[in-house]
Amino acid sequence: MADLQLQGICKAGSGDAIITLLNVSKSFVTGKRTIQALDNLSARVQGCMITGLVGPDGSGKTTLMRLIAGLLEPDKGTVTALGRDATAESLLVQASIGYMPQRFGLYEDLSVSENLNLYADLQGVPGDARQDRFQELMHMTGLGPFVSRLAGRLSGGMKQKLGLACTLVRSPQLLLLDEPTVGVDPVSRRELWSIVSRLVREEGMSVLLSTSYLDEAENCTEVIMMFEGQILGQDRPAKFSSTMEGRTFTVSVPDMKGRILQKKLLLREDVTDAIVQGDRVRLVMRTQGNPDASALVPGAPDITLRPVQPRFEDAFISVLRQQRSARITDREADMKPGPSPGGNGGNVIEVKNLKRRFGDFYAVKGVTFSVERGEVFGLLGPNGAGKSTTFRILCGLLPPTEGMLSVAGHDLRRAPSAARAHIGYMSQKFSLYGNLSVRENLRFFISVYGFTGNAGQKKIQWALDQFELGDYAESTSNDLSLGHKQRLAMACSLMHEPDILFLDEHTSGVDPLARREFWHRINALAEQGVTVLVTTHFMEEADYCDRLAIMTAGEVLALGTPAEIKSGVRSAEIPEPTMEDAFISLIQTSARGERSS
Amino acid sequence: MWRRVFALTVKEFLALLKDKKSRLVVFIPPLVQLLVFGYAATFDLKNIPFAVYNEDSGSASRELLSRFRGSGNFTEVATLRNEGEISPVINRQKALLVIHIGPEFNRNLLKGRTSPVQVIVDGRNSNTAMLAMNYARTIVNEFNRTWSERSGKPGPPAHLVTRAWFNPNLESRWFIVPGIVGLLTLVVTTLVTALSVAREREQGTFDQLLVTPIRPVEIIMGKTLPGFFIGIAEATIIILATVFWFDIPLRGSVLTLYTGIILFILSAIGIGLMISSLAVTQQQGLLGAFLFLVPAIILSGFTTPIANMPPFLQDLTLLNPLRYFMVILRGVFLEGAPFHRLINQFWPMAVIGMVNLTIAGWLFRHRLY
Amino acid sequence: MNGKPGKSGPAESRRAGSRMRLTGLVRKEFIQILRDPSSIAIAFLMPVVLLFLFGYGVSLDAEHVPVGIVVANPDQDTSRFIGSFRQSRYFELVLLSTMPEAVEAMESGTIDAIIHLRQDFSKKLKTSGDAPMQVIVNGVDANTARILSGYIEGAWIRWLGHEAMAEGATLKIPVQMEHRVWFNSELRSRNYLVPGLIAIIMTLIGALLTAMVMAREWERGTMEALMVTPVARREIILGKLIPYFALGIGGMALSVLLAVFLFNVPLRGSVIVLFAASSLFLLTALGMGLLISILAKNQFVAGQAAIIVTFLPAFILSGFIFDINSMPAPIQVITHLIAARYFVAILQTIFLAGNVWSVIAWNALALVVMSTVFLGISRRKFRKRLE
Secondary structure, X not given: OHHHHHHHHOOOOXXXXXXXXXXXXXXXXXXXXXXXXXXXXXXXXEOOOEEEEEOOOOOOHHHHHHHHOOOOXXXXXXXXXXXXXXXXXXXXXXXXXEEEOOOOOOOOOOEHHHHHHHHHHHOOOOHHHHHHHHHHHHHHHOOHHHOOOEHHHOOHHHHHHHHHHHHOOOOOOEEEEEOOOOOOOHHHHHHHHHHHHHHHHHHOOEEEEEEOOHHHHOOOXXXXXXXXXXXXXXXXXXXXXXXXXXXXXXXEOOOOOHHHHHHHHHOXXXXXXXXXXXXXXXXXXXXXXXXXXXXXXXXXOOOEEEEOOOOHHHHHHHXXXXXXXXXXXXXXXXXXXXXXXXXXXXEEEEEEEEEEEEOOEEEEEEEEEEEEOOOEEEEEOOOOOOHHHHHHHHOOOOOOOEEEEEEOOEOOOOOOHHHHHHEEEEOOXXXXXXXXEHHHHHHHHHHHOOOOHHHHHHHHHHHHHHOOOHHHOOOEHHHOOHHHHHHHHHHHHHOOOOOEEEEEOOOOOOOHHHHHHHHHHHHHHHHOOOEEEEEEOOHHHHOOOOEEEEEEOOEEEEEEOHHHHHHHOOOOOOOOOOHHHHHHHHHHHHHHHHHHO | OHHHHHHHHHHHHHHHHHOHHHHHXXXXXXXXXXXXXXXXXXXXXXXXXXXXXXXXXXXXXXXXXXXXXXXXXXXXXXXXXXXXXXXXXHHOOXXXXXXXXXXXXXXXXXXXXXXXXXXXXXXXXXXXXXXXXXXXXXXXXXXXXXXXXXXXXXXXXXXXXXXXXXOOOOOHHHHHHHHHHHHHHXXXXXXXXXXXXXXXXXXXXXXXXXXXXXXXXXXXXXXXXHHHHHHHHHHHHHHHHHHHHOOOOOOOOHHHHHHHHHHHHHHHHHHHHHHHHXXXXXXXXXXXXXXXXXXXXXXXXXXXXXXXXXXXXHHHHXXXXXXXXXXXXXXXXXXXXXXXXXXXXXXXXXXXXXXHHHHHHHHHHHOOO | OOOOOOOOOOHHHHHHHHHHHHHHHHHHHHHHHHHOHHHHHHHHHHHHHHHXXXXXXXXXXXXXXXXXXXXXXXXXHHHHHHHHHHOOOOEEEEEEOOHHHHHHHHHOOOOOEEEEEOOOHHHHHHOOOOEEEEEEEEOOOHHHHHHHHHHHHHHHHHHHHHHHHHOOOOOOOOEEEEEEEEOOOXXXXXXXXHHHHHHHHHHHHHHHHHHXXXXXXXXXXXXXXXXXXOOOHHHHHHHHHHHHHHHHHXXXXXXXXXXXXXXXXXXXXXXXXXXXXXXXXXXXXXXXXXXXXHHHOOHHHHHHHHHHHHHHHHHHXXXXXXXXXXXXXXXXXHHOOOHHHHHHHHHHHHHHHOOOHHHHHHHHHHHHHHHHHHHHHHHHHOOOOOO
């Protein structure tokens, strides 16, 4: 029966289009700028499979989703979904699609079951069919034990799963998912993906999913690559990666830190991309063919070069590099405006048995670690693991309930205000004055740090040059693109030459190119003796750190260099564990341990 | 330290004035409210609609009625022919007042007997009713005086000479408009400051501030100064309008007035920052400001005298800075009160301001999230 | 609803679907109201607090006003005069001996009026029959001053009556004004302030609360999720109107109970008419709230707009405290656009005068027109689009 129905709706790979876009254009006006979100775009999306929508931030993915859902009207062109015009017949289209926006509108003061019931009412699911469907959804999402919990009290991953369940109360023919895995920990991410693939396999659903995690693109049947409102390519992910065949390697040099090797490699004209993976560097060359290993890095004869399988990400970066000519140059050599304080070794940050309680809930339960001068230290963990709380305590924004901490010899909460001049802080979300111009923001922060007159002007000029913000100096910060906002935020936290830099999930929501750019800057700073503490939930970023602590539920699960942590979970099934494998295995072990104790 | 305070002040001004919406909120509503309050908020009655049921045909009754018509306060809306018409005319709010003159009116008067005039008033709005009655009584008394003089009969053995000081024509605009200076200054400064920290908290910029070397005292000062200057500017504009547009006399010294304004704005900012440091979101800040403003205005003596309130509420008003400022405003504007007579109004505002600013500064850093 | 009838399914099943969506939305809203203390506070706590503040705090009834009496030459006549003033509950007499002393007291605010009986008061009283009494009131608060001089005049006439009676004659004044006050014979200001206040409270619940909760849906992204469901515009609007209508009527009932039983305001008209009129006003207020939130889409702006556009005008221009007839003509014209004006008239009539149909009908008609206009515009402006 199900199969019959499936064939009635669509035939996988038959070429029947479930969504058709024809010459679609859409622009928005914000402030004084007009943003061309979609520019004369045409595409066909086939049914019965997962189509991934991939592209950097601001490439028009969300606008495209909203057009298909009938929430926006195109300026030009037609959008057809399930054979109907999404603009003129939006109510009918909406009756047979499920759409999960980036921030799914769960009513946080309603419980899980109340949210489900509301959407069942809105979707017209009759009362008798409802219970079976709910059972199925609860089973699928694993939310069964939490039906009476308020949605606002769920973790980020559970919220996304509930959002998905709400869009699935009446099994839709077409499911639109807008960045469903943003801010979700790897375990929940895998679970979400397995739910989605099951829906396609068993219910014959068609799924259009946008994502900024490039490893997820490989799980899609087909990928549409978007850039600045246009489509750069549409194909199976393997097809994309196959163009990179013979251009991808890992490189390592004994006794050379990964990030130093990376920097040397990136200076070369023939290198498209180089990213740190622990003590090795993954290298993407501009052209095919084995490069001469000994000539790659001057002065490093004992270099090892091994070819590796290309990934979707390599293709993506390669295509983007062609679009955006911006290359990483050696300007990072000049990251810090003044001479670095130097110094050698010694613990700059020390944390012992740190605890923090909110009501009767411990957000941080006894965390201990230390960070050396010039080290890049990462705090890794899912949402709600206590990373941000630990962070805020270190910055002096929150008092600890218990425990000892010292940052550059001070407890910042009690330290004289001058001690805070030695730290820089960049928070999770953009936290500068939105209606002030770039220059006004810079001027404010530099004068707060006590630089006025000529010295201040110099610093501002340095920041504008260094972060390539010169063209935007007079524009209002709110009108900047996300990438530029992040640059400005980083400029503001760096201008006063801090010795310690705190970065709280500074790359979330930033596209891969911008993320690379940030890490180059961070690495350059670390080279100059600045201590950097970062939090992140991007597993690959953990590889960029010198050392890291993996946190979950307020506790540190593992502490060490990326290689140490990965080797800790090596087993017969996973001989070459990635950071994500390590993370999932650590979390599962800890969960099992809790259950048995 | 001053450099940082200055930087913060400049930033606050830029943030406030660059945003079109907040610029509007700061300047437009106060001016509109000044005009509306200035013209609409008056207890003086003009055009009181009245109806006449005159059963008398003599000249005396006509004279009495023409005094009503000519007074400028009354407008005749109906002439009634029988008693049954009185009730509908009042019920339907066509007339506020019915003057009923009996058939014997003229005859009694001529015989030197006291003749009654009945005045029926709609009491739905008791204040209007009472004032209308007072107006009517004044007209009747005037009539009596001329009548006695003209007829040569001895009047009452004593007569009353009433004079009003400070406001000889008893215009309530003279009372209300100086009060508006206090009211609007309070609303604007409270709103500007109550939302300032909450906005920064919501946007995350407050954390960014707290990790810089800036000290709580400096934050307080940086947040106080913009509200202070805006408050002073606002008050000055309204005072100018009061004097030059509404023609209300400013009898006291400008120096005394500004001493009051400065202390009052400080106390208002203190309360605003206190609300701000407690609020996590702008919405809470707005609600908090609202919850403070409504009682503060009602219990300030702005429209109704504090003396009319029950004792426990009168005691409560002692915590309200606007209460003191109202006394100062009216004292300086209308009575020309000298500085020394207002000292008892100055110091409570200073105390309220200092206490609140101190608590707000402490809360900035110690408030639990 | 911009679509043509979709599936060829029978109209009845479509109606059932619509009913199900609507009940779902209404149930959701009620749960949210119950879980969000601030809605409950605005709907039930605010009326109580405001009624208390206004009921006790705003009073135009001056009693025990301190009045200074300066008697230059005390004797039997003046003490009789003072005696007759003492009987009045309106005054608190302060005896002073010299005028400068009295002026000082007036300036420092300890007394609000001075009655000055001059040196020759007794003499002139007996001989010329034209004894002067000077009354000086502090005119700063013009309203109180006027009321006060009315009281003094009344006390003076009473004294004249006593004097005449003591001499065995009746008082010879040509015309004596007798007054009768209908509906509120003791002239308690609370009797008209409290009903008027109900209009203010309803404005708050209707406009402010609705504007903020609707804007909240936009801000939290829940509106986007609602919009892709088959729910129609009409259902979203009704789904907001019904719960807040119920909440408003609840607040209304509470206010009426407090007014009647705590503040002893008479309720002379019918309760049914009262609630019918309130429903009309509530619809108007809800319409305004919806319109504001559709235009603002942001809780902060919506909240401020609601206070500036609905609350303050309801306060000043509705005739709640200030008499509309005495305002300048242009402002009188503006008051016709304030819904609270009509409701205040209805409330004061139903409470104090009874079911006076001509007053109620016209004002109710105005409310019908206004609510239709506001709800109509909201429905037109509210699009199932994100722009």
